[in-house]
Amino acid sequence: MPLSARLLHIVSLSGVLLGAGVGVPAWAETPALPAPAAPATPAPAVVAPRPVPESFADLAARLLPAVVNVSTTQTVHGNGDDEDDEDDQQPQMPDFPHGSPFEKFFHDFMNRQTDPNAPPRRMQALGSGFIIDPAGYIVTNNHVIRHADKVTVTLQDNTVLTARPIGHDDRTDLALLKVDSKKPLPFVSFGDSDRHRVGDWVLAIGNPFGLSGTVTAGIISSRGRNIEQGPYDDFIQTDAPINKGNSGGPLFDMDGAVIGVNTAIYSPSGGSVGIGFSIPSNEARSVVEQLRKNGKVSRGWLGVRIQNVTQDIADGLGLSPARGALVAGVEKGGPADKGGLHTGDVVQTLNGKPIEGKALPRLSAQLPVGSVAHLGLWRHGKTLDQPVTVGALPEEAEEAAAKPAPEHKQPAAVSFEDFGFSVGPLDAQARQKYGLPAGQKGVLVRSVRDDGIAAERGLKEGDVITEVQQAEVTNPSALKQRMEAARKEKKRSILLLVHDTDGMRWVPLPLTGEDKP
Structure with a gap:
C-alpha cells in the first residue's frame, strides 16, 4: 500500500441534514460596543471576535434532528468483482508465529473469503449524511454509497427510511439521496464557506464508528488544503474530532449553517489525530444543485495542463513576481487552443481575479459551459486579456492518434555533465524502448546521474525534452545551442518543457557551470 494510502484514510462520517431557518444562539451575538473616538490617522479595520461559547448544547439540539445515519448493504463476490475497492477494505492476514494454529486458522478463513467459487456474501457499512430539504433530499459522500445494493437512512428519532440515489460525482466525492416521508423532515442549509477564517469555531455532527448523534467541536485549522484526492482539492482542515463513520456528515459554523462536508x-492509525478535511460548502452547493437538477455534474473546461510558477520558473521566464499558472500544454482543438493560448503562457487572472497555480482547473470547472472567460495572460513580457469560450469537460480524455513521422538521421548524443544528464536522438529504437508514440518529437533523456541537478529536479531516463525557453527542440545539438544562448544572456535558469509518463511539465534548471559535449 502506498504511503499516501496508509496515512490518508477516507472515512465514513455521519451525515447531517442541511436546512434553513437556523437562528443565531444568544451566546453567539456580538455585544454592542461604545463607538470609539475618531483616530487622528486611519486605522486598519479590525474584525470583532465572536465570544467563546459557554456551551454548544442549544446549537447541537437544533441541528441533531437533521443529521442521519447512512447504512449500505453490498453483495461481495469471491471472484474479484470488487477489485476496485480500497485496499484497506480487504481482509488482512494477522502477524502470527509461523506454523501456529492461529496462522492456519486465519489462512483457511481468508482463502474462503477470496475463493472464486465461494458463495456471495453481504457486507454492511455505515456513514453519515444531512438533509437539505424537508422533501427528503440528503447529502453524503459518494464513497459511502458506492457499489451499494441498498441504502437506508436512520433519523434522529430512529425512523428508518429507504433511500434511492439521485446522482453522484466521483471528482468531489459527493452524492445526493432521496427518501420519501409522510411528514416534512428537519433540514439544515449551506452557508458561505469563503467568509470563514482560520481559527473560527466549527461543530461536526455524525456517526463515528456507528455511534449516532455524536457532536464534536473545534476550529478551522487551515484552508485550501490539497490532499491529492482529486483535481479539485480545496479542503477545509479542522481539528474537530471526526472518525470512520463521519463521512458525509456536516461541518457547521456557529450560526448553524453547513460550511463543509466531512x-x-x-x-497513521485510522483514528482521529485532530486533522480532518471537509469539502467547502461553496463547492458542494453547486455540485448538489446540479445533481438534484440533472443527476450528474457538468463542468467547465479550458483544455490546458498547468503547473505552479516557482521562483526558478519565474527566473527562467523573466517574470517578477513569481505568481500565476504556467501553461504546460494546450489540448488540440480544445477551448484554450481555439482561444489562442500557447504553451508557456502564464495565466495570472481569471475574470479579473488573481489566481495561483493549480487553482485554475478547480475555478474553471465552476464556470458555466458556453460562457466566456477572460484570462489575464503574461506572455513574453507582455500582459494580455484573452477571451476563451468555456467548453464542457469531456467524460474521458480522447487519445489523439499520432501519425507516423518520417525518421531522419539525428546528430550524436550530448552530455551535460554539470547538470548530471545526457540526451540523444529520439529514434525508432528509443520510441519502442520507452513506449513513446510515433509522432512524439523532441530530445530523449538517455541517462540521469543520481547526484545531479537534473535528478533533483525530477528529470528521468526516458523523458523527452520538447522545448527550451518556449522554443521547440528536435535534436541534441539544438538543445545544446539553446542552453548556451541562455548562458550568454546571463539567465539565472533555463526552462525545459518535458514530456514524461504523467504528461507535460516545465522543469527549471539553474544555469551554473559549463556543459560538456
Missing part, C-alpha cells in the same frame, strides 16, 4: 482524515 470527507477524509489524516491518520
